[in-house]
Amino acid sequence: MDMAAIAALAPVIPVLTVESREIAVPLARALVKGGLSVLEVTLRTGAALECLKAIAEEVPEAVVGAGTVLNPDQLDRVQRAGARFAVSPGCTRELGLAARSSGLPFLPGVQTVSEAMTLAEQGFRFLKFFPADAAGGLTWLKAVSAPLADLRFCPTGGITPETAPAYLALPNVACVGGSWVAPRGAVATGDWQSAERLAATASALKRR
Numbered sequence: 610m611d612m613a614a615i616a617a618l619a620p621v622i623p624v625l626t627v628e629s630r631e632i633a634v635p636l637a638r639a640l641v642k643g644g645l646s647v648l649e650v651t652l653r654t655g656a657a658l659e660c661l662k663a664i665a666e667e668v669p670e671a672v673v674g675a676g677t678v679l680n681p682d683q684l685d686r687v688q689r690a691g692a693r694f695a696v697s698p699g700c701t702r703e704l705g706l707a708a709r710s711s712g713l714p715f716l717p718g719v720q721t722v723s724e725a726m727t728l729a730e731q732g733f734r735f736l737k738f739f740p741a742d743a744a745g746g747l748t749w750l751k752a753v754s755a756p757l758a759d760l761r762f763c764p765t766g767g768i769t770p771e772t773a774p775a776y777l778a779l780p781n782v783a784c785v786g787g788s789w790v791a792p793r794g795a796v797a798t799g800d801w802q803s804a805e806r807l808a809a810t811a812s813a814l815k816r817r
């Protein structure tokens with residue numbers, strides 16, 4: 610599956626920042642049960658690689674990838690840990706080249722038209738728009754839809770259950786990313802039913 614095919618599996622990619630495999634595995638199971646099978650585990654905790662590996666091994670129904678992949682070394686490590694895709698908040702030339710030669714589906718982040726054009730030149734036509742809300746949100750996506758007509762986006766950053774439907778209604782949006790389906794409080798108390806409920810609502814969102 611390439612990145613667009615992975616994104617087609619669900620309208621929302623949960624962005625997960627988890628501290629242990631004991632949290633990661635039941636959380637992943639709850640989200641998949643709720644209908645969100647594509648999961649992004651960010652490399653923002655010391656346990657991130659272990660969590661990624663645990664989900665890959667113990668929750669085979671999930672398509673688990675890594676987020677906050679900032680350089681080729683991290684890309685290599687997440688691929689070895691079993692990531693099925695990698696996500697970056699931005700991109701460098703080195704990271705883009707490493708992603709292409711690794712064969713791992715890659716979703717690089719952009720915030721400007723020039724960044725999007727540079728990545729398109731490197732062959733990336735499906736891009737993360739980050740931080741979506743802070744960088745212009747719906748207005749930016751609508752404005753670039755004509756000049757960057759062959760690009761599709763996964764807006765992430767500041768998206769809420771209330772704003773997600775408007776993003777998903779845009780023709781250049783394939784899916785959205787967000788942490789709201791795994792709220793800190795529910796994760797801290799192991800309230801997996803809440804995560805499953807939030808995932809079920811998110812997975813029912815309509816895309817254009």
Ligand SMILES: O=C[C@H](O)COP(=O)(O)O
Pocket residue numbers: 624765766767768786787788789
């Ligand atoms: O850095 C933020 C993550 O990409 C997700 O953003 P969010 O917590 O605003 O949904």
Ligand SMILES: CC(=O)C(=O)O
Pocket residue numbers: 624651676677678696697698739765786
């Ligand atoms: C922002 C995000 O989701 C990432 O760090 O990849």
